[in-house]
Amino acid sequence: GALLFTGFNPLLAVEETMNIMQNKMSDNIGILLFLAFLGILVTLITKSGASKAYGDWAAKKIKSERGALLATSFLGMLIFVDDYFNCLTVGTVMKPVTDKYKISRAKLAYVIDSTAAPVCIIAPISSWAAAVGSSLPENSGIDGFSLFIRTIPFNLYALLALAFMLYIIYKGIDFGTMKKHIQAVERGEIEEISQDAEIEITGKGKVMDLILPIVILIVLCISAMLYTGGILEGETIQSAFANCDSTTSLVLGSFFTLIFTFILYISRKVINFQEFCDSFTQGVKSMVPAIMILSLAWTLSGICSAEYLNIGGYVGGLVGGSALIGALLPFLFFIIATGLAFSTGTSWGTFGILIPIAIAILGTGDINLVSINVAAILAGAVCGDHISPISDTTILASAGAQCNHIVHVSTQIPYALVVAGCSAVGFLASGITQNGWIGLGVGSIAMVIALWVITKREEKLKNA
Numbered sequence: 001g002a003l004l005f006t007g008f009n010p011l012l013a014v015e016e017t018m019n020i021m022q023n024k025m026s027d028n029i030g031i032l033l034f035l036a037f038l039g040i041l042v043t044l045i046t047k048s049g050a051s052k053a054y055g056d057w058a059a060k061k062i063k064s065e066r067g068a069l070l071a072t073s074f075l076g077m078l079i080f081v082d083d084y085f086n087c088l089t090v091g092t093v094m095k096p097v098t099d100k101y102k103i104s105r106a107k108l109a110y111v112i113d114s115t116a117a118p119v120c121i122i123a124p125i126s127s128w129a130a131a132v133g134s135s136l137p138e139n140s141g142i143d144g145f146s147l148f149i150r151t152i153p154f155n156l157y158a159l160l161a162l163a164f165m166l167y168i169i170y171k172g173i174d175f176g177t178m179k180k181h182i183q184a185v186e187r188g189e190i191e192e193i194s195q196d197a198e199i200e201i202t203g204k205g206k207v208m209d210l211i212l213p214i215v216i217l218i219v220l221c222i223s224a225m226l227y228t229g230g231i232l233e234g235e236t237i238q239s240a241f242a243n244c245d246s247t248t249s250l251v252l253g254s255f256f257t258l259i260f261t262f263i264l265y266i267s268r269k270v271i272n273f274q275e276f277c278d279s280f281t282q283g284v285k286s287m288v289p290a291i292m293i294l295s296l297a298w299t300l301s302g303i304c305s306a307e308y309l310n311i312g313g314y315v316g317g318l319v320g321g322s323a324l325i326g327a328l329l330p331f332l333f334f335i336i337a338t339g340l341a342f343s344t345g346t347s348w349g350t351f352g353i354l355i356p357i358a359i360a361i362l363g364t365g366d367i368n369l370v371s372i373n374v375a376a377i378l379a380g381a382v383c384g385d386h387i388s389p390i391s392d393t394t395i396l397a398s399a400g401a402q403c404n405h406i407v408h409v410s411t412q413i414p415y416a417l418v419v420a421g422c423s424a425v426g427f428l429a430s431g432i433t434q435n436g437w438i439g440l441g442v443g444s445i446a447m448v449i450a451l452w453v454i455t456k457r458e459e460k461l462k463n464a
Helices: 010-027 029-047 050-061 065-078 083-100 105-114 127-134 144-154 156-171 176-186 208-228 237-242 246-267 273-303 311-320 326-344 347-362 367-387 392-401 405-433 436-463
Strands: none
Touching (some): 010 273, 029 050, 029 208, 050 083, 065 105, 083 208, 083 392, 105 176, 105 392, 127 144, 156 367, 208 237, 246 273, 273 392, 311 326, 326 347, 326 367, 326 405, 347 367, 367 392, 367 405, 392 405, 405 436
């Protein structure tokens, strides 16, 4: 990208790349801090023996592979505050349980990824809701939070992705690259996992020592969002969430959770002071691969930005200059948002670019039409984010499951493309009928047909 921008001048290209990387890392230093704090917390929970205690407890309660995967998906749906927090927490907590039933790390990463962004984009109390609201033009006259609520039932990709994942788990079927990968693991081929150093368990932690820090983390992150949104200055809960600084909130929540964990562990001698301090370097070290890939992904999105290659502006020009409006617009917005999010790795950047374009094309007179098209943009952004190898959520799902990143991407794409196809059909119906509920019904019927075909095909192959 930098070579294209500089006319293939290698020295200038490297200089621009380094400048973009510095700017992007400084702009996102809060996310890097949050990752570091979360890495420390994860290391502390593991070192204390709390994760092992939870794994032993869960292993007694969960009696099957299906139960382990369903428990993973439900935990993912409960942690709806933020996708970063979701990916890393669910992976850490459920790995011991899924490992017991020899569930592939690729399958675990898929379940984690499918309950991260798709859950956050339909949860009103999340950092994503705030990001969507902030993407609306200031003079649009539309309340961002109200519009977000309206898009929830029409966000076909998020809803169908969750339904698809639950069906796959319940029926115990796999296909495509995932099936081949799982069969290879079952044949005894060693599954390639991320080479993180094994954390030595030195404490005698109990299940409570895992549950309490996670509950406190959720409570403190939500409280911090209210705080940064101005709840103490008299803002309502709704406006506080809409105006919060989600990155700062996650940093504050994770920092004070570390303070709480220090008191919880040291006062009860779960681990000693030296072991607590050792967890800092181990925890940050465990996050270095994710931090490196995120930094490179941010740099790539930077070279695609308006200041450089302006890929978003080019796409916006194509959409804005098109005479195809009305019937095809939701379908087109979904496809373009998917492509843009896939190529740049950022769903937030995608709806930040396309929502103002949608408002400019449609106006604000018909809120129903605006809701359908904005839902199509959000759905496409999540879809592209879900299958992009440079998406931060995809990277963190791999990190959370300790799965090889490329294996996770390649095994997840066939599943995501089935859901994307059904969503595209639904948005086509939404545009033609100008009714989001009909689009939801058509998309759901397409999903039922797709699942029926997949199930019959797999049963036929199994019986052959």
